Amino acid sequence: MSAWAARLENPLSARLREPTTTGFLGIVLGAFAAFLAIPPIEARTVTWPILVGIVAAMLGIWTVTRGRRRLGWGAVAAGILGIGLGILATRSSSSNLGATFDSTLVAQTLSFATPLVFGAVGGMFSERSGVVNIGLEGMMLMGAFWGVYGADKGGSWAIGLLVAAGVGGLLALVYAFFAIHLRSDQIVGGTAINFLAVGITGYFFVQLYHNNPIPNGVSLLPNVHIAGLGNFLEGSVGDLSVLTWAALVLVIAAYVVLFKTPIGLRIRACGEHPRAADTVGINVYAVRYGCVVLSGVLAAIGGIYLSEGPQGNGTFLFNMTNGRGFIALAAMIFGNWRPAGAAAAALLFGFSSALALKLQVYSQSAGTLFQILPYVLTLIAVAGVIGRTVAPAADGKPYAKQ
Amino acid sequence: MTDPGPSPPPEAAPAATTFAGKLALKQRAGGIIVPLVTVIFAFVMSGIIVAATQHSVHTALVVFKEIFDGSGLNWIAHPTTNLFNTSAYNLSQTLLQTTPLILTGLAVAFAFRCGMFNIGGNGQYLVGLLVANWLGVDLAGLNPFVHVLLCIVAGTLAAAAYAGIAGVLKATVGAHEVITTIMLNWIAYWTASWLVGAGGPLQISNNPTDPVSNQVSPSARLPDFWGVQGFQGLHVGLFISLAAVVVFWVLLNRTTLGYEVRAVGFNPDAAAYGGISVRKNYIRAMAISGAFAGLAGTLDMLGGAQNYQIGQLDIPFIQVGFIGIAVALLGRNTALGTLLGALLFGGLLYGSFHGLGSSSVIDPTLATNLTYIIQGLVVLFIGADILILYIWNSRKKLRPPTAGKTAKPAEAAS
Numbered sequence: 110m111s112a113w114a115a116r117l118e119n120p121l122s123a124r125l126r127e128p129t130t131t132g133f134l135g136i137v138l139g140a141f142a143a144f145l146a147i148p149p150i151e152a153r154t155v156t157w158p159i160l161v162g163i164v165a166a167m168l169g170i171w172t173v174t175r176g177r178r179r180l181g182w183g184a185v186a187a188g189i190l191g192i193g194l195g196i197l198a199t200r201s202s203s204s205n206l207g208a209t210f211d212s213t214l215v216a217q218t219l220s221f222a223t224p225l226v227f228g229a230v231g232g233m234f235s236e237r238s239g240v241v242n243i244g245l246e247g248m249m250l251m252g253a254f255w256g257v258y259g260a261d262k263g264g265s266w267a268i269g270l271l272v273a274a275g276v277g278g279l280l281a282l283v284y285a286f287f288a289i290h291l292r293s294d295q296i297v298g299g300t301a302i303n304f305l306a307v308g309i310t311g312y313f314f315v316q317l318y319h320n321n322p323i324p325n326g327v328s329l330l331p332n333v334h335i336a337g338l339g340n341f342l343e344g345s346v347g348d349l350s351v352l353t354w355a356a357l358v359l360v361i362a363a364y365v366v367l368f369k370t371p372i373g374l375r376i377r378a379c380g381e382h383p384r385a386a387d388t389v390g391i392n393v394y395a396v397r398y399g400c401v402v403l404s405g406v407l408a409a410i411g412g413i414y415l416s417e418g419p420q421g422n423g424t425f426l427f428n429m430t431n432g433r434g435f436i437a438l439a440a441m442i443f444g445n446w447r448p449a450g451a452a453a454a455a456l457l458f459g460f461s462s463a464l465a466l467k468l469q470v471y472s473q474s475a476g477t478l479f480q481i482l483p484y485v486l487t488l489i490a491v492a493g494v495i496g497r498t499v500a501p502a503a504d505g506k507p508y509a510k511q
Numbered sequence: 512m513t514d515p516g517p518s519p520p521p522e523a524a525p526a527a528t529t530f531a532g533k534l535a536l537k538q539r540a541g542g543i544i545v546p547l548v549t550v551i552f553a554f555v556m557s558g559i560i561v562a563a564t565q566h567s568v569h570t571a572l573v574v575f576k577e578i579f580d581g582s583g584l585n586w587i588a589h590p591t592t593n594l595f596n597t598s599a600y601n602l603s604q605t606l607l608q609t610t611p612l613i614l615t616g617l618a619v620a621f622a623f624r625c626g627m628f629n630i631g632g633n634g635q636y637l638v639g640l641l642v643a644n645w646l647g648v649d650l651a652g653l654n655p656f657v658h659v660l661l662c663i664v665a666g667t668l669a670a671a672a673y674a675g676i677a678g679v680l681k682a683t684v685g686a687h688e689v690i691t692t693i694m695l696n697w698i699a700y701w702t703a704s705w706l707v708g709a710g711g712p713l714q715i716s717n718n719p720t721d722p723v724s725n726q727v728s729p730s731a732r733l734p735d736f737w738g739v740q741g742f743q744g745l746h747v748g749l750f751i752s753l754a755a756v757v758v759f760w761v762l763l764n765r766t767t768l769g770y771e772v773r774a775v776g777f778n779p780d781a782a783a784y785g786g787i788s789v790r791k792n793y794i795r796a797m798a799i800s801g802a803f804a805g806l807a808g809t810l811d812m813l814g815g816a817q818n819y820q821i822g823q824l825d826i827p828f829i830q831v832g833f834i835g836i837a838v839a840l841l842g843r844n845t846a847l848g849t850l851l852g853a854l855l856f857g858g859l860l861y862g863s864f865h866g867l868g869s870s871s872v873i874d875p876t877l878a879t880n881l882t883y884i885i886q887g888l889v890v891l892f893i894g895a896d897i898l899i900l901y902i903w904n905s906r907k908k909l910r911p912p913t914a915g916k917t918a919k920p921a922e923a924a925s
Contacts, residue, residue, distance in 0.1 A: 243630075243689070287895050296628050296689050297894030300836055301887045308883030315876045316564055432700075435693055442690060473709040481701045484694040491686040491694075500687070 128172045132180030135168035139187025143194035158195025162188040212344025214463055219346070219353050220419060222452075222459030224249065226356040227411030228437025229444065229451035230363045231404035236446060237367065238400035239380040239393075240288050241505040243299025244280075245408045246434025247306030252277045252409025253416040254310040257327060257425045258317065260417060266328045269417055270410065277409020278402045280306065285401035289394055292507035307428055314425060327423035330414065352414050356452075359407070363448040376400055380501035383508040393508050408434065439487040446501060458483040546841050546848070546893065550855065553888035557881060565873060574873060574881070582862030601865060603737050603745040607815060609857030611636070613752040614807035615835025616853050617759045618800045620844040622688075624763060625796035626776040627681070631674060631692025632832025634699035635801040638673045639666035639808025641703055644819055645713055647727030647812065655730045662731050663751075663809045670805020671798040673699070678797025682790035688797065696832070707819055715818075723820040733814040748810035753850075755803060760846035762799070772796050804832060834860075837886050840893040859885060 142162040169184030228245050235242040252273040259272025284302050287293045314320065333354055335347045367373040378386035379396045387393050415433070416425050436458055443457075444450025461482040469476035554575065562571040579585065583601025590599075615632045622629035629635075643666040650658060677695060680686040706713040707724040715723050738744025763769035774782040775792045783789050812819070834856050841855065842848025863878040 241689075243693075287891060291895040293891075293894035296630065297836070297840065297890060300630070300833060301889075301891035301894060304833065304837075304883055304887030304890060306887075308880050308885075308887055311880035312560070312564075312877055312884060315874055315880060319874070320876050432697055435697060438690075439694065474705050474711055477701060477705040477708050480704075481698050484697045484701075488680075488691060488694045488698070491690050492680050492684055 128175035128177040129180065131168045131175070132172040132177050132184050135165045135172060135181070135184025136187045138162075138165035138168065139184060139189075139191040141165075142188065142191030143198070145195060158198075159192050162192035162195065164188075165191060212341050214460075214467060215345030216349065217463035217466065218456065218460045219349055220459070221462040222455040223350065223353045223356050223418070224411035224414045224433055225437045225440050225455035225458055226360060226452050227352075227414070228408045228434055229440040229455050230359055230448055231407030231411070232438055232441045233363070233404075233444075233446055233448065233451055234367075234376065234400045234407070235404035236441070236504050237380045237501055238376045238397045239383060239501060239503040239506065239508065240285070240397055240401050241295045241299065242281075242284075242401065242404050243296055243438070244284050244302030244306075244434075245299075245404070245437055246430055246432070247299075247303040248277045248280055248405045248408035249412035249415070249434045249437070250306045250310050250428065250430045251280050252412025253421075253429055254314060254425050256409070256413030257416045257421075257423060258313075260329075260423070261327045264328060266330050266417060269328070270330075270413060273409045273413040274406045277405040277407075277412070279405075281402045281405020281408075282398075284405070285398050288401065288507065289397050292509065295505050295507070303434075310425075311427055314427065318425075320427075322424045327417070329423050330417045330419075332419065350414065350418050352410070352418060355410075360448050360452040367448065377501070379508075380503055383503050383506075387508075387510065394510070397508075408437070411437065436483050439483055442500075443483075443487045443490045445499065457486070546843065546852075549889055549892045550841070552892050553885050556888050557885045560884065561873070561881065570873060578859065578862040578878075580862075581865040582858035584858055584862075600738075601861065604743065604865065605854075605858045605861045606749055607743065607745050608861045609853050610746075610749045610752050610814070611807035611811050611831060612834055612838055612853035612857050613850055614755055614803045614810070615832050616838030616842060616849040617755060617846070618803035618807075618832075619835045619839035620842065620846075620849050621759065621763070621772075621803060622796055622800040623839060623844045624776045625772045625792060626779065627678075627688050627793065627796060627800075629674065629677075629692055629797065629800045629804075630689050630832070630836065631677060631695050631801075632804040632835045634692070634696035634832070635670040635674050635804035636808040636811075636831050637699045637703050638801075639670040639805030640812045640816070640819060641706060641713065641724075641808075642666040642669040642805075643731075643809040643812040644724050644727060647731035647817075648713075648725040651728030651730060653730055655732075658728075658731045659733060659813060662727075662813055663806065666809035666812070667802045667805045670808065671802035674801020674804070675794060675798040678794035681797070682793040703819065713819075724818045726818045727813060731813055732817065733810065735814075743815065746810075746814035748814040751806070751810060755806060756846045756850050759803070759849075763846075768795065804835070807831070834886065837890045837893075841889060856886070 138161055142158045142165060145157045145161060165188030166185045167188075169181045169186075169188060171181070172184060173181030175181075228249055231248075232242050232245050255276040256269040256273030258269070260266050260269025263269060263272070280302060284298055287298045287301075288295045330350050330352055332348050332350055336343065338347055365373075367376065375386065375391050375396055378389075378391060379393050379400075383393045386396075411433075412430060415421050415429055417423060421429075437455070440454035440458055441451045443454035444452070461479050465476040465479035467476075468479060558571040558575065561574055562568045565571070580598070581601060582605045583598050583603070584605070586596075586598040586602040588598075615636060618632050618635065619629050643662040646662045646665055647658070650661065653661070673695065674692070677686075677688045677691040680691050681688045704722075705711050708714065708722045709720055713724045715721050715725050733746040733748050735744030735746045761769075763773065771782070771787045771792050772795070774785065774787055775789050775796075779789045782792075838852035838856055839849055841852035842850070859882055863882040
C-alpha cells in the first residue's frame, strides 16, 4: 500500500493518469494513427495504424471509466476513425497518396483556413460580448468587394485592406445599432445584413465595373517568402500570404486580450451577465458596440483574402463568399467560443476544403462530399456527442439599461 | 431575457420572454400599419440609393414604375386572361414566383409561432425538391394523379423529417435551432451538389459530365392552368399553396395542436406548467415547418423546374428560404399576412427581373441587386420593433387628444 501511495504523490505520474490527459492523448493518437499511413511517414502495412488506433481507443475506454465520458468516447471514436482512414490510405496506390498528401496540401489548408480564422475570431468577440453575429457572411462579402475596389482605385493593397476594414466596420456599426440600441432580434438583423451585403456589393459591382471582371494589375496582398527551410517545409509555409501569418498573430492576440487583460474580462462579463457588469460600472453598450464593430472589421479582412489573396487574384465575383461566413460561424461554435479552438476548427475545415480540392482530380463526387464535413462536425458538436459546446450565457439577448 | 429585477420603464416595450411574445406585442401596437411603414421605408431608402448613384430622382421613380409594371400588377387596371397581353403574362409569372414564397413564408411563420427561428427553409426546400425529382423520374408511367400525389407527399414528409432533426436536437440537448438549421442548409446544399454532380445517383443518365438531374417524367408534372403547358405556365401548385394558407390558419387557430404550439411560443415555462410538453411541441412545430418548406420544393420541381441544376433555380438557393423569413416577418406570422408578403416579394422578384430587364433608364443587371437591397432593408426594419413602435407612439403623442378622452391611463402611458 505504501508503494501505491508514494506513486500517487509523484506529480508527473499522477498527472499522466488524470482522465483529461488520457482522453486528449487518445484523441491525438487516433489522429496519429491515420497520419502513419500517409506521407511523409507512409507506413505501407495496416499493422501500425491498427495498433496505434487500438491504443487510442483503449485510452478512451480508460478515460470513460474514470468519469470523463464525453472525452473518452471522443478518443474511442478518434481511434476507430484513425484505423479506418489508415486502412483506406494503405489500400490506395502510393503515387496517388504522394500526389494528394504533399506540401501543397499544407499550404492550401492554411490558405483555406485564413479567412475562416478571421471570421471566426471576429464572431467570437461579438458573441463573447453577448451579440450573436449571423451577419459575418455579409461583412465578409463587403470586405471582398470594397477591398478590391480600394486596391484598384487607391493603387495599393494596403489601401484596399483599410477600405475593406472600414466598410466592414461600418456595416457592423449599422448592425450594432439595430441589435444593441433598438434591441431588434439579432438573428433577424443578421439575416438582413447578409441580404444587404449581397445587394450592395452586387449593385456597386454593376455600377462601378459593369459586371466585368475587375481589370488585371490590381495590387494584390503580398506573399511572405521564406527560403532555406528544406523541401517539405518550404513548400508548405515558405510562400504564404501575409494575412495567413497575420491570422496566426491574431489568434494569439485574441487569446491574450480575451483571457489575460481587464478588457477581456469586461467583454466576457457583458456576454455572461450584462446586468452584473453594468452594476460594477462597465458600460455594456460601449463594450458591445466595440466588439461588434471589431467583428465586422475582422470578417471584412477575412473577406478581402478571398478576392485579393492568392485564390482570388484581384477579381470579385457576385456573392463570392458562398457560405464561408457561415463556415466561420461554425468554426467558432466548434471551437467552443475560444480563439485557439476556433483556429483549430478553422484549420480542420480548411483541411477538408483542401482535401476536397485534391480529391476532385480522382473523383468529383468524393471531393464534393468532403465539403459537407465542416457542417456535419459542427452539428455533432452542438448536439453534444463529443464534448458539449457552451455559448456565453447572455449570447443573443438584448440588454436594456435600467 | 432572464434577468430578474424591476420591470423596464413604460416607454420601452415590456420585456417579452420570447420572440413570439414580442411579436404579439407588436401586433397589438401597430396592426397592419407597421409592416406598411416598413415597406415604404425600405422602398424610399433604396430609391435614395438609386437616385444618388444615378444622379437623378426621376430615374428612381421610373425604376419603381418599371418594377411595378414588370410584376404585372397593373393587370388590375384592365384584367384579361389573354396571355399575349403583357401585363397578364407578367402577372402569371409573378404568381409562379409567389407560389413557393407563400410556403417558405408559412414555414418560417409556423416555427416563429412556437418561439423558434427556422432559418433552414433553404435546406428543407431542397430536400423536398430532390425527393420529388427522384420519385418523379424513377416511377415514370404511373397514373398521373397517383404519381403527383406520391411525389408531393414523399417530398413533404422527407423535408419534415429533415427539419425534425433540428427540432429533436433542440428538444433533447438544447442545441439552438438557428445553428443546427444553418448547418442542415449547407449539408443539404452539398448533398444536392453530390447527387446531381458528375457520377452522382440523381445525375442525368444520357450525359455523364453534365451536373444536372433528369427531367421528371410527364406523368409527374403538375398541369398548368394559365399559359402554355411546358413553357413556364402557371401550374396548379398555386392552389395547393393557397390551400396550405388555409391549413396553416386552421391548424394554428382551431386545433389543440395549434393551441399548444402557440402556448409554447408565448412562454415555454407557463406552457409546461399548464401541462403542455414543450419538447414534443418543439419537434412537432419544427417538422410541420419543414413540411411547408418541403412542399414548396416539390411544387417547384413538379411544376416549373422539372430538374435540378446546381445554382440554377428560378429563385436561387441562397434566396428561397431567406425570402421566406422576410415574407413571414412582414406578414406578422399570420396566414393572410404571409400570403400578402409573398405576393409583394414575388412581384418584386419578377418585376425587377423582367420590368428592369429592358429598362430605359438603368443598367438591367442592377435590378436584381436592388431587390436584394430592398429585401435586406425590409428585414432590417421589421426586426427593429422598438424603432417602429417609437415612431408609432410618438405619432400618437403628436396627435391632439380626442374629444371624448376615452383613452385609459394605462394606454396613455404606453
